Amino acid sequence: MPSPMRKYSMHVYNYFFYIAYASYLPFLSYWFAQEGLSTQQIGLIFSIGPLVGFLMQPVWGMLIDYYGIAKPVLVCSMGVTPWVMFLYRYAGHSFALYVFISIVLAVFASATLPVVDAVTVRHAKRNALSYGAIRVVGSVSFGLSVTLFGMLYDRYGLSQLFIAYIVAMLVMCLLSFTLDSGGRKRGEDGGEKKHGEAKESAPARRRGMIAEMLPLLKERKLLFFLIPVFISAIGPQLNNAFYSVYISSFGGEASSKIGLLYTVSSIAEIPVFLFSGYIIHRLGYVRxxxxxxxxxxxxxxxxxxxxxxxxxxxxxxxxGVTYALFLATGINYAYDNSPPNTKTTAHSLFIVVYTNIAGIVASNIGGWVIAAGGYPLLFGGAAALSVIGAAGFALLGRAGGDRLRNSTV
Incomplete structure (x- = not known):
């Protein structure tokens, strides 16, 4: 039986991981705006992460699955990303250099969150814990620390976010060395291989992944579900790219305001994550x-x-309420409405549409919309798209797209 310290080690790990996120994520677009970048340029920079992540995350995943190197990947990613981000301070007025730094940053950063989630899920299963209960710890630490970071940046300057991020990720690197090794190395399957059984090659694994996706692509119900997901996700992705710039346009101590606003949304997520299963059971996925x-x-x-x-x-x-409940419901719907051997692929597909594809579109279009009509046009358009997305989900329900009674949320 694992010791209490080892059993709850991922609670501690997630606690500090989301403090590292809080040190820079809510403030970075505001820093870009202070450096003189236009909203179009900020949007383009924020679209690089989802695009590179879409391309690189499967590569990181295959490396980890094939060679069992989750811990080295985490240490490498967390050790490199803050120093690459630090180079933004020396980009000057060269937008091409900003773009180059963003691409390199996205290559390494794309490994961090998916691997942390995967390690957390595996730890939860091994120790009879709930992933949601561990993830909530991250919401708490993010909410408690982001206001403090905002006050710090207002007092000592917004550029201190790079130093704070370096320190936070140094702590994460040290904590990563305490993790159990992640993934299984090539040929390991938890037992002895039978004599004469061939080891599965990397190309064979990739062909297996593609073969698993084919029946998923034939599930019209799931594909019709992803259309309103994409439409509804434009608003949250616009918010991720431009909310801090929007708040800074009101003047005053912008960093403190940004920190306090993010604290409120993070705290609001907590009860929703904890009781999302009950809410979904009461209302159903589509409703x-x-x-x-x-x-x-x-x-x-x-x-x-x-x-x-x-x-x-x-x-x-x-x-906080809408983000947490949409994410929890969407993940469960994708899982429940996919064939048995494609559950993980369906989950990944939902995340790709919600985060990567919607993020690429929203970040690029959003900057031009702000330049043309300001934030009223940006958020008014997001409101209209959310209404269209709601109509799409309602039509999905009329078509019999809710299988909640057969699910185990």
């Missing part, structure tokens, strides 16, 4: 996704009015 999309439309509409800070605070509660 939950429809209502969450409508709630998202309300959130974007409020932002389009450029309200006072007190209203923005209340609106961030809606942000």
């Amino acid at each position: 939950t996704l429809t209502l969450v999309s409508l709630a998202g439309a309300l959130r974007w509409f409020v932002l389009s009015l450029e309200p006072p800070f007190e209203i923005l605070m209340l609106n961030q509660i809606l942000s």
Whole structure:
């Protein structure tokens, strides 16, 4: 039986991991704006991460699965990314250099979050724990620390985010050495190979992955589900790229305001992550996704009015609730409405559409929309798209696309 220290080690790991994220993620687009980049340029930079991640994450995954090197990959990724990000400070007025740094950064950063999630899931299964309960610890640490980082940057300068990120990721590198080795090396299957049994080659594994995807692509119900997912995800991805720049346009101590607003949304996520299963069981997948999309439309509409800070605070509660519930419901729907041998692929496909594809489109288009009509047009358009997404989910429900009664959320 594992010791309590080892059993709950991933709680500690996730706690510090999301502190590292809080040190830079909410503030980076604001720093770009302070350096004089236009919204179009900021949007292009933010689209690089999803694009490179879409290409590189399968490569990292195959390397880890084939050679069992999750721990070295994490140490490499966390050791390199903050120093590459630090190079932004020396990009000057060369946008081409910003782009080059962003590409290199995305190559290494694309390995971090998926591997941390995979290691966390494996640890939870080995120790009879809930992944959700471990992930909630990350929401707590993010919410508690992001306000402190905002106050720190207002006092000592926003460029301190690079130093804070380097220190936080140094801590993560040290913690990564304490992890159990991840993945299985080539030829390992938990037991002895039978005499004469050939080891599976990397090309054979890739052909197996493609073969598993073919029946998934024939599932029309799942494909029709991904269309409103993409439409509804435009708003959250626009928010990821431009929310900090939007808040900075109000003036005042922008970093502190950004930190406080992100704290509110992170705290609001916690009960939703904990009780998402109950909510989905009560409402069903499709109804939950429809209502969450409508709630998202309300959130974007409020932002389009450029309200006072007190209203923005209340609106961030809606942000945390809609993000957590949409993610939990979408993942479970994809899992439940896919063939037995494609569950993981369906989960990955949902994440790719929600994060990568929607992120690429939203980041690139969003900068031009802001230049043409400002933030009222940006968030007004996001509200309209969320209503369209809600209608798509409602139509999916009328077509019999909800199989909640057969699922185990």
